[in-house]
Amino acid sequence: MSRDTALVSADWAEKNLETPGVVFVEVDEDTTAYDGGHIPGAIKIDWKSDLQDPVRRDFVNQEQFSKLLSDRGISNDDTVILYGGNNNWFAAYAFWYFKLYGHGDVKLLDGGRKKWELDARPYSKDIPTRATTSYEASAPDLSIRAFRDEVVAAIGEKNLVDVRSPDEFAGRLLAPAHLPQEQSQRGGHIPTAISVPWSKAANEDGTFKSDADLTKIYGDAGLDGSKDTIAYCRIGERSSHTWFVLKELLGQENVKNYDGSWTEYGSLIGVPIALGDEPGKA
Amino acid sequence: MTSPSNIADGCAAPDQSAPIPASVDLQKETVITGTVTSAEGEAVAGAYVRLLDSTGEFTAEVVTSPQGVFRFFAAPGTWTLRALSRSGNGELAVDATRGVNEVGLSVAAA
Numbered sequence: 001m002s003r004d005t006a007l008v009s010a011d012w013a014e015k016n017l018e019t020p021g022v023v024f025v026e027v028d029e030d031t032t033a034y035d036g037g038h039i040p041g042a043i044k045i046d047w048k049s050d051l052q053d054p055v056r057r058d059f060v061n062q063e064q065f066s067k068l069l070s071d072r073g074i075s076n077d078d079t080v081i082l083y084g085g086n087n088n089w090f091a092a093y094a095f096w097y098f099k100l101y102g103h104g105d106v107k108l109l110d111g112g113r114k115k116w117e118l119d120a121r122p123y124s125k126d127i128p129t130r131a132t133t134s135y136e137a138s139a140p141d142l143s144i145r146a147f148r149d150e151v152v153a154a155i156g157e158k159n160l161v162d163v164r165s166p167d168e169f170a171g172r173l174l175a176p177a178h179l180p181q182e183q184s185q186r187g188g189h190i191p192t193a194i195s196v197p198w199s200k201a202a203n204e205d206g207t208f209k210s211d212a213d214l215t216k217i218y219g220d221a222g223l224d225g226s227k228d229t230i231a232y233c234r235i236g237e238r239s240s241h242t243w244f245v246l247k248e249l250l251g252q253e254n255v256k257n258y259d260g261s262w263t264e265y266g267s268l269i270g271v272p273i274a275l276g277d278e279p280g281k282a
Numbered sequence: 283m284t285s286p287s288n289i290a291d292g293c294a295a296p297d298q299s300a301p302i303p304a305s306v307d308l309q310k311e312t313v314i315t316g317t318v319t320s321a322e323g324e325a326v327a328g329a330y331v332r333l334l335d336s337t338g339e340f341t342a343e344v345v346t347s348p349q350g351v352f353r354f355f356a357a358p359g360t361w362t363l364r365a366l367s368r369s370g371n372g373e374l375a376v377d378a379t380r381g382v383n384e385v386g387l388s389v390a391a392a
Contacts, residue, residue, distance in 0.1 A: 033345075087343065114330055120368060165341045167357065177333050177342035177354045199340035204332075204366060 003211065006248035008081055008107050010115050014122075016081075017041050023074055023130075026113075027051075027084045027094040037123030039083065039109075039116065043072055043130065047090045047237070051097060059259070065101050066137040073130025076104065083109035083116070086237075087199075087206040093240040095248075096257055100145060102138025108244065114206035144247070146230045146256035148264055151190065152271055156282025159229040160193035161218075163242040164262065168234070169195040171275045175234060185266030188273040190232070191280040196221045198238040201245045214245055225252070232258040232265070298347040302382075306355075312378050314361065315353040316385040318346050320369040325350030326389060329367035336360045352387075365389050 008016075016022050017040050024042035026034045034044040045051065050068055052059055060068065074080060080098060084091035091108055098106040109116075116123075146154075154160055167173040171187030189195070200217050201209055208214070223229065229246060231239040236259030243257040258265075265271065274280025302313065314333065318326040331352040332343040336359060346352050346365075354361075356378055363374045365387050372389035 085345065114366075117328065118330075118366060118368060165335065166337070166339050167335060167341065172357060173341075175355075177356045178344045179355060197339060 002251060003208075003249055006107055006244070007110050007208065009110050010119055010121060013039065013081060013083075013109050013116075021077070022079045022081060024081045024083070024109075025072075025074075025094070027082055027090045028086070029090055030085070033085050033113065035125070037125055040122060040124040040126070041128050042083075043128060045072070045094060047093065051094065059097065062101060062137045062139060065097065066135050069135035069137070070133050073133055074135060075133045076135060079105040079107070081107050081109055083112045085113045087114065087202055087241070088112035089198075089237045089241055092244045093237040095244060096144065096240045100140050102141065111205055111207040118205055143254070144243070144256055146232075146258040148258075148260055148268065150256075151230055151232070151258050151260075151265065154228075154230055155190060155272065156192045157227075159223050159227050160190050161221075161223065161229060161231045161239075161242060161246075162189045162193040162195050163198040163231055163233045163239050164189075164195075165197055165199075166195060166277065168262075169193075170277050171273075185263060186273055187266070188275045189262075189280075190265060191272050191274040192282050193232075193274075194222050194279055195277070196223070196242070198233065198241045201242060208245065208249060211249060214250055218246070218250075228254040228256070230256045230258050232261040234262045235259070236261045298344055298351050298353055302353070308381050310380070312356045312358050312380050313353060313382045314356050314363070314376055314378050314385065315351065315382060316363075316387055317350045318352065318365050318367065318372070318387050318389060319350060321388065321390040326365075326367050326369050329365045329369070329389065331363060331365045331387065334362040334364060338362065363387050 024039050026038050026042045027045045029047040031046050082091040082094050162169050169189045174187050231242045233239040239257050246252045247255040318329040320326050327348045329346045333341045333354045335341050344352050358379050361376045365372045367389050370389040370391035374387050
């Protein structure tokens with residue numbers, strides 16, 4: 001768990017586009033980006049239609065994940081390189097799934113689509129075909145996934161890291177500012193959560209900041225290295241980005257992503273909510 | 283009327299060139315929208331535009347449409363728009379009020 005095992009650069013990626021056993025996977029919510037041009041040889045995974053259960057509010061289970069990867073032609077021993085738009089939010093979310101279901105070798109492409117495009121690297125519109133495989137996902141590793149009761153119990157006890165924008169943290173906005181603000185749930189944050197927007201971990205071109213910078217950012221924000229950590233955002237994808245930083249780049253142990261995040265917590269009856277820019281009291 | 287329909291949606295940016303959906307209440311929303319143009323005055327497609335709050339903190343980012351258009355749903359107040367593109371970068375301060383705030387954002391090579 002370090003930069004070397006969890007991340008590849010755009011340079012490395014461009015040199016390994018045809019390396020056997022390396023599969024590039026673009027993960028986005030809006031897959032029209034992929035259709036308009038993608039890294040040559042990359043296949044796509046749709047954040048919603050492929051990774052969410054179509055009925056229950058949950059993501060795909062072990063069996064569904066096995067089928068998805070088998071259908072897409074990914075083997076258990078492939079090196080999977082994930083990338084996407086939105087500063088790799090959804091790629092980081094998929095990375096968390098691959099880890100949750102026990103994939104051996106999975107990495108993020110540093111900077112995702114943005115860095116690739118700003119560097120003027122090549123895109124292709126060709127859709128690759130891959131022979132189906134018999135992928136076998138492991139049972140979910142729940143040591144990296146937090147559920148709501150655990151989050152409520154963590155108030156004042158564990159590190160809670162709210163990675164949304166400061167205005168969402170304070171309750172002034174209910175969603176990221178590129179989305180309409182109408183929502184049914186309450187605004188605010190989980191009491192005692194520290195505010196460290198995911199964006200603090202990234203450079204403007206979407207690449208991750210250096211380990212030294214990252215360590216300083218979370219230390220200055222009050223993350224207590226002796227405690228377990230739960231990261232959350234609105235729907236769990238921006239917090240996957242921060243989970244990736246804390247767990248995979250900085251190698252902290254016991255870091256969980258709360259994928260229910262604010263859309264679940266802010267709709268629960270009876271739980272405490274803090275408003276304003278301060279963490280608030282337990 | 284509040285609609286729960288977008289709760290399960292992700293945070294990816296909607297199509298920037300599409301008209302504002304009819305369900306969006308412009309009496310309540312503060313929309314910041316505009317076009318990114320190059321030094322030559324041409325619309326820049328595929329530019330990365332980010333919205334920074336009054337402290338300079340990142341709030342959101344979208345990619346411009348083929349016509350160079352971007353759009354944010356913010357709140358009244360002072361914001362900064364910042365664009366990165368292969369045609370160069372640019373920045374603009376915006377004092378937004380409720381309703382539609384239309385701005386132009388030009389980029390130039392450093």
